[in-house]
Amino acid sequence: MAERDLEKLLGGFATGTLTEEERKALFEAALRDQQLFDSLADEQALKELLDDPVVRRRVLEALRHAEAKAAESWSDWLAVWLGRPRTWAVAGGLAVAVLAVTSVTRLMEQTGPRSPQQAITEEPAPAPAPKAPAAAPQAPPVSPAMEAFRPKTRSTPLPQRDKRVAPQEPASARKTGPVREPEAVRDAMTEAKQSVPETRMSLPAPEQAKPSVPAVATPGAPTAPQVEAPAAGLQATAPQPVQAGKARDLFYAMARETGRALTSIAPKPLGLRYSILKRGPDGSFSETDPTGPLTRRDEWRLTVEVNDAGYLYILKQDSPGIWTVAYPAVSGSVAEADRSAAVQSGTRYVIPAVGAFRLEGPAGATRVLIVFARQPQPNLRALRRSVEPSVSGVDQPAVSPAAIVEQARRDTAARPLLFEKVGTAAGASKEQAVYVVNPLPLPDARVLAEVVLSRQ
Amino acid sequence: MEREEILSTIRERIVAFAASRLSGEMAEDLAQEVLLVLHEKYRDVTALAELVPLSFQILRYKMLEAHRKALRRGEYTQVPIEELPLADPAGNPGTEVEHKQTLERLIAALERLGPRCRELFRLKLEGKSFPEIRQLMGQASINTIYTWDFRCRKQLLDLMGGTWEPGPRSSRRRTNAKDHAR
Numbered sequence: 125m126a127e128r129d130l131e132k133l134l135g136g137f138a139t140g141t142l143t144e145e146e147r148k149a150l151f152e153a154a155l156r157d158q159q160l161f162d163s164l165a166d167e168q169a170l171k172e173l174l175d176d177p178v179v180r181r182r183v184l185e186a187l188r189h190a191e192a193k194a195a196e197s198w199s200d201w202l203a204v205w206l207g208r209p210r211t212w213a214v215a216g217g218l219a220v221a222v223l224a225v226t227s228v229t230r231l232m233e234q235t236g237p238r239s240p241q242q243a244i245t246e247e248p249a250p251a252p253a254p255k256a257p258a259a260a261p262q263a264p265p266v267s268p269a270m271e272a273f274r275p276k277t278r279s280t281p282l283p284q285r286d287k288r289v290a291p292q293e294p295a296s297a298r299k300t301g302p303v304r305e306p307e308a309v310r311d312a313m314t315e316a317k318q319s320v321p322e323t324r325m326s327l328p329a330p331e332q333a334k335p336s337v338p339a340v341a342t343p344g345a346p347t348a349p350q351v352e353a354p355a356a357g358l359q360a361t362a363p364q365p366v367q368a369g370k371a372r373d374l375f376y377a378m379a380r381e382t383g384r385a386l387t388s389i390a391p392k393p394l395g396l397r398y399s400i401l402k403r404g405p406d407g408s409f410s411e412t413d414p415t416g417p418l419t420r421r422d423e424w425r426l427t428v429e430v431n432d433a434g435y436l437y438i439l440k441q442d443s444p445g446i447w448t449v450a451y452p453a454v455s456g457s458v459a460e461a462d463r464s465a466a467v468q469s470g471t472r473y474v475i476p477a478v479g480a481f482r483l484e485g486p487a488g489a490t491r492v493l494i495v496f497a498r499q500p501q502p503n504l505r506a507l508r509r510s511v512e513p514s515v516s517g518v519d520q521p522a523v524s525p526a527a528i529v530e531q532a533r534r535d536t537a538a539r540p541l542l543f544e545k546v547g548t549a550a551g552a553s554k555e556q557a558v559y560v561v562n563p564l565p566l567p568d569a570r571v572l573a574e575v576v577l578s579r580q
Numbered sequence: 581m582e583r584e585e586i587l588s589t590i591r592e593r594i595v596a597f598a599a600s601r602l603s604g605e606m607a608e609d610l611a612q613e614v615l616l617v618l619h620e621k622y623r624d625v626t627a628l629a630e631l632v633p634l635s636f637q638i639l640r641y642k643m644l645e646a647h648r649k650a651l652r653r654g655e656y657t658q659v660p661i662e663e664l665p666l667a668d669p670a671g672n673p674g675t676e677v678e679h680k681q682t683l684e685r686l687i688a689a690l691e692r693l694g695p696r697c698r699e700l701f702r703l704k705l706e707g708k709s710f711p712e713i714r715q716l717m718g719q720a721s722i723n724t725i726y727t728w729d730f731r732c733r734k735q736l737l738d739l740m741g742g743t744w745e746p747g748p749r750s751s752r753r754r755t756n757a758k759d760h761a762r
Binding site: 194 | 593639682743
């Protein structure tokens with residue numbers, strides 16, 4: 125044993141448990157080391173005490189009693205602990221927590237696989253800005269609305285190309301203006317495009333009868349969206365329970381409850397239904413496969429129906445990098461913009477309200493971004509104003525649709541989403557639409573869907 | 581090492597130890613008294629492993645008696661150590677009371693130890709050696725037992741108030757001894 129370790133034998137000196145070899149080593153070391161000698165001399169008091177057989181026996185009894193007492197005290201403590209009301213309260217709380225975690229886990233499992241290309245997301249919506257960005261002529265290059273869309277931890281500013289002000293081009297026939305898309309976003313969208321068909325075609329296609337598309341109603345104003353059948357008609361044609369998917373069930377369950385009465389204050393899962401209407405040879409529009417290819421000559425419309433009151437925003441990209449705002453068509457002040465974006469459940473909105481879309485631009489896919497939220501989206505409101513500078517008459521802060529799309533895609537990847545495609549590509553089913561539902565009933569939920577229309 | 585050489589070394593250690601606990605003057609006297617007892621009563625003891633613990637025993641007895649006598653006289657400064665009569669510990673009521681009090685303190689401290697320390701102390705009192713304790717406690721290394729014992733002993737000493745001695749702390753005795761030296 126090393127010299128420095130000999131002091132570990134001190135404990136054996138008092139109790140007399142050292143071997144002869146250990147005793148000799150310890151005492152030799154004590155003669156060389158004054159500190160060890162002092163320790164041994166101090167230990168002599170304990171040694172004399174424990175050398176007394178009576179004392180030793182009493183100490184041993186006390187130790188054994190203490191060990192038995194410790195074992196008993198554990199069982200006693202457990203019995204007392206179980207007898208306390210607070211204990212049962214804690215146990216009950218834990219049980220509730222376990223149940224809650226289990227329920228949330230099962231709900232998450234029910235959402236099934238997510239398709240990032242459907243681009244559905246929700247996040248706490250930023251509070252509406254007290255003043256519209258357009259009201260500040262000296263506004264910074266990046267609007268507050270875009271700042272609200274950024275992650276809180278982001279410290280680096282947006283690339284300069286994202287801050288470009290929309291070109292002051294004249295408004296098109298649909299009163300929308302183009303905005304250039306950054307290359308990085310264009311690359312991301314090109315990459316995402318490759319996986320879209322696979323994801324969508326893997327969706328189940330239920331065979332049950334679906335609510336027919338109501339007759340198109342006459343729009344109230346040229347710039348207002350075309351409104352279809354009211355909620356009563358929608359309820360009358362409510363589908364039977366669909367076994368293949370759950371998004372459609374959730375969508376209509378919420379729509380039915382909203383149609384009855386808003387007796388429950390708690391928010392329900394937010395959802396939307398969209399479909400593509402294609403003009404047929406007879407001149408009428410009918411639903412077609414949302415993922416099916418279109419020709420350059422095809423005229424098409426987009427229909428959107430929501431299951432709760434909220435705000436709807438639709439962006440369209442005909443050519444890579446060029447985005448236009450398809451809905452709402454009315455801009456102006458903040459209140460006007462929010463009013464024009466407000467939608468109700470049970471109403472099927474047709475975009476455009478007048479005429480139809482055609483696949484424009486160079487070869488490639490047309491993309492449509494649908495955003496539906498319970499709260500107004502300041503960034504999308506500002507986007508509408510930014511592409512239509514003539515409406516407000518003042519320069520608008522730059523708001524990049526591409527940045528919004530990119531942010532939405534990132535958010536989508538981290539959210540539980542539920543979507544369901546109804547109908548078949550062969551047109552066997554009358555209803556051909558896609559249901560997108562956020563199963564989490566949040567008061568500020570948001571649903572986002574990205575539609576890709578490929579050119580034949 | 582020869583007996584004379586061992587005794588000489590023991591004397592040096594005793595003087596240093598007593599000086600740290602009492603005073604320099606008393607330390608020399610105490611060492612001399614211890615060696616005197618060893619010379620007169622234990623002349624035949626020559627082994628180091630016996631002489632050293634014997635010297636500890638005598639030293640403690642001498643120190644305790646000197647301390648008691650000084651306390652009984654009220655002051656440390658009035659009576660030189662050589663004039664103090666040596667007391668017989670047997671049958672001394674004061675010693676028995678101190679003995680009993682120390683035992684109670686020890687038991688109380690042991691009950692406040694952790695289960696492992698209590699088990700270790702119990703095994704030691706049952707006469708188990710460290711290698712045997714290692715086996716009984718299921719440890720692979722004897723050093724683990726040494727380390728546990730070192731820590732448990734330190735914890736027990738703290739619970740006892742920093743000293744194994746009965747009555748006031750040794751530090752208080754040291755303070756009184758310094759007063760005596762002045």
